[in-house]
Amino acid sequence: MGTGAIAGLFAADLGLLPQARVAAVHSRSLEKAQGFAARFGEAKAYDDEAAFLADPAIEAVYIATPNHLHAAQALKAIAAGKPVLIEKPIALASADVEAIALAAGERGIFAMEALWSRFLPAVRRAREEIAAGRIGKVRRIRADLSYLHPEEPGSRFFDPTLGGGAAFDLGVYPLSLALHLLGEPGAVSGSWLAAGTGVDRRSVFRLDYPAAVAELSCGFDRNGANRLLIEGERSGLVFEAPFLKAQRLSWYADAGRAAAAYERGTGGVTRLLNRMPQSGRVSENFALPGNGLQFQAEAAMAAIRAGRSACAEMPLGESAAVLRVIETIRAQPATTL
Structure with a gap:
């Protein structure tokens, strides 16, 4: 989901993993989705979220949209039964991460923040x-x-x-x-x-x-x-x-x-x-070969194949804890130069 710069880097790095491929691409613009899909094999292009998430060819969803969309799209993917890898920041509030963790746990669906550097x-x-x-x-x-x-x-x-x-x-x-x-x-x-x-x-x-x-x-x-x-x-x-x-x-x-x-x-x-x-x-x-994003994809794929709903290297609890720290500081008045 998403066709920006980070999505392009991620899709390119999937080419380094023999057991991974881009099955489908979603964008609010069908033209952008089609252009992105053409760069990475024979992927389907969608501009409709529900149709995209209902595609049986999709085994996992990578969310690389603007930050404010991450949490809502992750919850939709989980509700559709799709394991999800969510670009950092996973959400803009720690409560949203807790909602993702709850939904993933209840459904037994994998969910992880795509903080790629942790897997290098x-x-x-x-x-x-x-x-x-x-x-x-x-x-x-x-x-x-x-x-x-x-x-x-x-x-x-x-x-x-x-x-x-x-x-x-x-x-x-x-x-x-x-x-x-x-x-x-x-x-x-x-x-x-x-x-x-x-x-x-x-x-x-x-x-x-x-x-x-x-x-x-x-x-x-x-x-x-x-x-x-x-x-x-x-x-x-x-x-x-x-x-x-x-x-x-x-x-x-x-x-x-x-x-x-x-x-x-x-x-x-x-x-x-x-x-x-x-x-x-x-x-x-x-x-590093490529851009270094393949390692997080590899970890997510291994966890999904093992039937896990979380990754020990990047647990959702730590994603929420990071946002709580940011929330603590942002709750203070801003300083001036």
Whole structure:
């Protein structure tokens, strides 16, 4: 459902999976659906939601429409008996995620947020190594994910009716990883800077745990370093830029070195240092075929074939928890420059 840029990337990456194909495409415009379908084999084209969801050839639905449509379309797909993979953010309110989880659970229908970065080989590798104790217990996570987007009329990034804002578009990435590693925080604090349209141009989050903290931010107001730091009680790890498409991990012999490397940012000197061997650092590279969206599709397909209604790597409870953090910060008055 949807024929935008992310839908095209996802459909292209399905071509890397021998057991997957695009069976049908839905758009509000039949012409757009037909054009998209022509790019990806012999898919049927629909401009009617009910007819699309009733197509017996469709075994699962990927929702890649504007943010504000995700939850309602997911519920329609579940009601039609179709497993569903819902592009991030899965919804604009945590209550909507809970409704999706309830409907999926009652029907025994698979539902998952398509937060693709969680399924990348580098992220899986880091999660396994951290769980095995490589860096000790996680004590601090730091990240900023920022890409400059000018506030222009019609921009989806700033349109509140389309679910715009930095937190929904970018903040879900570091928040999701932090909650996956540390669980739900005991306390949430932070701030947000409003754009002219009322959505957040920048958001800052602090998640406090009994023995750890996550300091995260995102924004449309600058091009950031876009790296992520995980400090353990013994050593540390940096996801090199851009961490949402993690292709390089740098493991440091102690957390202080990892923090210092993170602070250096991604300028020319840092890029030069990263190409050179360094004492106390081990780097791992994870080149990706395609765009990296095939891994989440593969996980969803495996869960559906196994008859599960959820995925352990991306449970709906964590999707709801991420939105609760965003809701907590957005409930505060916006800050000003």
